[in-house]
Amino acid sequence: MNIMWEPIEVEVDALVKFNRSLTYPVLKSIRWNRRRIDFEGAGRVERDRHKLVYSVCDGATRYGLRYEFARQRWVLEGLDDSGVVDCVSDVPPPRRSCPIGW
Numbered sequence: 001m002n003i004m005w006e007p008i009e010v011e012v013d014a015l016v017k018f019n020r021s022l023t024y025p026v027l028k029s030i031r032w033n034r035r036r037i038d039f040e041g042a043g044r045v046e047r048d049r050h051k052l053v054y055s056v057c058d059g060a061t062r063y064g065l066r067y068e069f070a071r072q073r074w075v076l077e078g079l080d081d082s083g084v085v086d087c088v089s090d091v092p093p094p095r096r097s098c099p100i101g102w
Helices: none
Strands: 006-017 026-032 035-038 040-047 051-057 062-068 073-080
Touching: 006 062, 026 040, 026 062, 026 073
Parallel strands: none
Antiparallel strands: 006 026, 006 073, 026 035, 040 051, 051 062, 062 073
């Protein structure tokens, strides 16, 4: 299987939803390249002291985004639009470069 991870590293605007039962916001959509990209479901979220890292999907493309606490900004790390990604499966969130095992 040949999955293509394309690094982006660009700041984006994000629309999030806060739920009382969660300790992090649910990423609903981003604005990038003059278009709005809406995400399906809550995706996966990893947290450390400095950031939240999201792995979300719009149906066909998987996106890796991070929220940086100190700068209070959203960054699109990259995307996989190869079409072979199962957005429902438990795929590890992307990192700044191609994740191990891809």
